[in-house]
Amino acid sequence: MFALSFSRLLLQALPKQPVTPRATAQCIRSLTTSQQDPLKKDDMPIKMENPYKQPPKTCILCNVTVDFKNVQLLSQFISPHTGRVYGRHITGLCGRKQKEVSKAIKKARSMGFMSVTLKDPQFMKDPDIVGIKHFE
Amino acid sequence: MPRYELCVILKAMQRPETAAVLRRTVETLFERGAVVRSLENLGERRLPYKISKHNCRHTHGGYFSIDFHASPNIVSELLDHLERDVDVLRPTVLKKDAEVSEAQGCGLQNEKAKGATSR
Numbered sequence: 001m002f003a004l005s006f007s008r009l010l011l012q013a014l015p016k017q018p019v020t021p022r023a024t025a026q027c028i029r030s031l032t033t034s035q036q037d038p039l040k041k042d043d044m045p046i047k048m049e050n051p052y053k054q055p056p057k058t059c060i061l062c063n064v065t066v067d068f069k070n071v072q073l074l075s076q077f078i079s080p081h082t083g084r085v086y087g088r089h090i091t092g093l094c095g096r097k098q099k100e101v102s103k104a105i106k107k108a109r110s111m112g113f114m115s116v117t118l119k120d121p122q123f124m125k126d127p128d129i130v131g132i133k134h135f136e
Numbered sequence: 137m138p139r140y141e142l143c144v145i146l147k148a149m150q151r152p153e154t155a156a157v158l159r160r161t162v163e164t165l166f167e168r169g170a171v172v173r174s175l176e177n178l179g180e181r182r183l184p185y186k187i188s189k190h191n192c193r194h195t196h197g198g199y200f201s202i203d204f205h206a207s208p209n210i211v212s213e214l215l216d217h218l219e220r221d222v223d224v225l226r227p228t229v230l231k232k233d234a235e236v237s238e239a240q241g242c243g244l245q246n247e248k249a250k251g252a253t254s255r
Binding site (some may be wrong): 069107109110111112113114115116120 | 143
């Protein structure tokens with residue numbers, strides 16, 4: 001019984017929450033050293049460029065010059081069945097490049113470089129950069 | 137002086153005759169006070185569609201490109217002269233623009249941001 005009461009006393013004496021030292025590193029420093037160093041703080045975040053930065057999104061023709069003489073490149077943006085120019089939602093090009101491509105295709109057609117109603121058979125085997133799914 | 141490009145499709149002919157036509161064309165340019173920069177052969181190929189010119193249906197042709205500097209007054213005369221030439225199938229004169237710098241980068245990011253904010 002005496003032991004129980006003694007333990008109870010001890011429990012009451014001990015604080016219920018863990019005690020955190022009120023004196024932080026700064027306070028101790030200010031208490032101990034006379035020189036004050038408010039700017040130099042070890043726990044402030046280091047200034048650096050965003051490490052999770054993604055490369056800027058580019059379209060496939062970003063650094064490629066579009067020319068009406070480059071019929072092979074232009075033929076990749078037309079339908080193999082009808083020879084029609086694909087829209088922006090299919091090609092995925094940015095506004096500027098889509099305009100350049102469509103203008104170049106029309107120029108090439110009128111100047112006699114590219115066919116209007118079909119795609120040149122020698123360019124049929126070219127890799128598909130547009131990603132259109134034709135109805136099978 | 138502005139810079140032009142003459143893209144001409146000639147009839148499929150033998151080498152000396154093609155040379156003669158090109159010489160004729162370049163001499164006309166010189167007569168009208170043009171400064172020819174370069175003359176390129178883009179190859180003899182099959183035409184993308186049959187071209188009927190000067191009472192004849194053509195399937196093959198030689199493609200040539202002439203870069204030159206000239207005054208804007210001569211362009212219409214030159215085209216007229218080439219249209220009358222029997223060996224020339226399709227002459228086209230284009231103006232060469234100053235090259236636009238690609239340093240601005242792709243506008244794809246801005247377009248996507250605009251699309252997101254507009255909705």
